Amino acid sequence: MSVSIIGVGLHPFGRFDITGREMGLIAAREALADAGVEWEQVGFAAGGSRDSGYAAALVSELGLTGVPFMQVYNGCGTAGSAVLACAQAIESGAAEIALAVGFDKHARGAFGSNPADYGLPMWYGRDGMMVTTQFFALKTQRYLHEHGLDERLLGEITATELHNSSLNPNAWRRNALSVDEIMDAQMVNDPLTSYMFCSPSEGGAAVVLASTEVARTISDHAVEVRSLEFRTRRFGTFEVFNPWLAAELTDSATVDAASAAFAAAGCRPSDVDVAQLQDTEAGAALMHLAECGFCDHGEQAELILDGGLGVHGRLPVNTDGGLIGNGEPIGASGLRQIVECVTQLQGRAGERQVPNDPEIGFTQVYGAPGISVCAVLSR
């Protein structure tokens, strides 16, 4: 791709007294200021939220410039779709500068779901199987069994992320916890304890993109989008809300998106200096390490133990605390990952900065119903 990120903005994640829309506006203005461009210069915009209204309505406060603003309503893929739309608008020559924005504000507790919305029979919900946390637990339990992995790795991942979020002033969870405290916490869905899950939260995030050519002339801290790939599930993957699974399981959309992203960027997982992976719960992070190609399935312990995923570790992962430390405002979550990667590559991450001038960053979103967006970024 010949697209670069020239500005990032973030409204902190957590619980706040303002609307989701206002958080999106704050993030968008911050990204524009960081890029040093005026809203009038933006030739294309895209964004969305799940529960906080229309992103395109932000123009009534950013300015009614007539800019084409693409509304995105794509679940966990909302932010990734917005960035992809912006990048493609720039690559096609339709715009030189574009803004992607995502925000959300969700009710507390696990998301409730209506079977009919998913083409499922009512008995599936009535009998207590339409529960997202159950799915994550069933998938993690099987994965640990199949690859002979120790449940304690889930505690190690969670402890690393909560340590990172304790150092991040924009994060929600600011208290670091020990592996024992995490393992001994209330069991929610075995083998996952309460601290291992992210919770619905609130926040906003935005990025300003430009063609790499334009970026060179107007920015001294641009980060290049080397690749950005979006995939949906194929037949035989293990997704949420499935009364049945195929006899032969297939690689997830993450495997497809990640391998395509590395191929398009012309680099390998071993080249990555900092990664932001989808950690809806600790088991997801565990699986995604292998699905993205950072290790073989079942070899995660070598990466994780002895602080391997920490900011000073072999592969710094979820350096801002990830979803576990920030919660998940669905529309904003994927953009938060990109904002954090850019911040790290620019050396602006403060106490949680990855040392030795990281050059290559990677982000991965995975969500319902079997979508993944992966990106490779570089200085």
Place this chain on the structure above:
Amino acid sequence: MADTSTARGLAAADHDALLGARCTACDVQIFPAQAACPRCGAPTADCALPERGVLWSWTVQRFRPKPPYEGPDEFEPYVVGYVDLGDVKVEGRLDGRPVDAWTIGDPVRLELGAPDDDGAVWTYRWIADDGGAS
């Protein structure tokens, strides 16, 4: 999308097995039955699923789900798992053991719930199968 299971319940006509379907073109087996194959789009034919299988994964539901869950007022944790039936894995609630006494690979057998006034069955459980007669 026509949801045939909604009208018919989820049990096969003779009420001793779950009603699944098999693709007439690619042979994929699915549950619950639906008219079109999710893999290739071809028509499916109804089939009764095996009544015995092995536990493929499990978890304990330790908090009360939001509606449309319709459990008893006094919530008791329950176990949910996938059971490997050979050509398909079917999700379901497990019963007959303490909630944390399950292991992947355990043999289980099907137990259908009581039919409603229209003769349709809406619940089923996978019961620990000790090898005796069912």
